[in-house]
Amino acid sequence: HAADAHRTDLMTITRHVLNEQSKHPESKGDFTILLSHIVLGCKFVCSAVNKVLLFLFPSTIASPIAISTSIPPCLFSQAGLAKLIGLAGETNGEEQKKLDVLSNQVFVKALISSGRTCVLVSEEDEEATFVDPSLRGKYCVVFDPLDGSSNIDCGVSIGTIFGIYMVKDKDNVSLDDVLQPGKHMVAAGYCMYGSPCTLVLSTGNGVNGFTLDPSLGEFILTHPDIKIPKRGKLYSVNEGNAKNWDTPTAKFVEKCKFPKDGSSPKSLRYIGSMVADVHRTLLYGGIFLYPADKQSPNGKLRVLYEVFPMSFLMEQAGGQAFTGEQRALDLVPTKIHQRSPVFLGSYDDVEEIKALYAAEE
Ligand code: AHG
Ligand code: MN
Ligand code: MN
Ligand code: MN
Secondary structure: OHHHHOOOOOOEHHHHHHHHHOOOOOOOOHHHHHHHHHHHHHHHHHHHHHOHHHHHOHHHHHHHHOOOOOOOHHHHHHHHHHHHOOOOOOOOOHHHHHHHHHHHHHHHHHHHHOOOEEEEEEOOOOOOEEOOHHHEEEEEEEEEEEEOHHHHHHOOOEEEEEEEEEOOOOOOOOHHHOOOOHHHOOEEEEEEEOOOEEEEEEOOOOOEEEEEEOOOOEEEEEEOOOOOOOOOOEEEOOHHHHHHEOHHHHHHHHHHHOOOOOOOOOEEOOOOOHHHHHHHHHHHOOEEEEOOEOOOOOOOOEHHHHHHHHHHHHHHOOOEEEOOOOEHHHOOOOOOOOEOOEEEEOHHHHHHHHHHHHHHO
């Protein structure tokens, strides 16, 4: 049958969320609308990432090859590609910033225009954004519009991370609405701009993964009910910081490499994009750590839009997330851009690091 070659009944992300919602008769579709605006942002950034130079730097592309104004479009692509993979002379520093800024603008506009948000916190904006009362809805969104920006120039996977809170009182909104522990989030997710573009979402009822079908422009459910393996064979950390680690972190990584219980050593995987490192950890199992060190006593990653959403997803997938002191989702942030160490991944692997910190006390 010709039809056998095609799946004709597709679970799109919108259909999936509408299904979820039908279990709650009181819901009015606000979350579905908010999510569709987030999805639009992800598709926009995905598209921009895939043609990063053509989109953003027509003038810098033109100069190194001294092209005339009548240049055929195909040469633009070649020039763009050459620059992208670092063959076209001077390097950038600028690019990633521009893509960070572009992604931020895309998400801020998509979120405000949904009419369903009231407070936005973005990595790229120093202050929180309070949505104009005329466009205000009941959700607060915290997000990292472009995560892993050091990987843009070499074409390695990058992403967007988001977490969603519900406001207490729409007519009386303050920063306290987002300075909430991660366990109060109503949903969290990320989109990875890799091969392919993947959106992973939890609304507090398990974790589901969707893959963008570019020909349809739709995210299709491809990874239903993701569960992280109970123990993993991989660990993921920037080992270049080892000289400044605290004892539990140093002991843990030593154990990964030289296990004393007869088990095999773990393999090291580190991409340097949290989205990609966490995505692999979620699917294959293992542990991702960005610990404290003597230089950065709170680690590097941001509580609201990096640590919380990823910790939420990990717990929903059966894993754990720990800060070195407590369950990550119990942390109560006092500043919107606050940082925290984090250890997240397979249940048993996180148990081990927890035991090492407990032994310190
Ligand atoms: P961002 O690009 O949003 O600033 O985040 C970068 C983060 C995160 O993606 C990654 O896990 C971490 O930086 C890597 O840091 P190191 O280069 O210190 O390993
Ligand atoms: Mn980030
Ligand atoms: Mn970022
Ligand atoms: Mn950054």
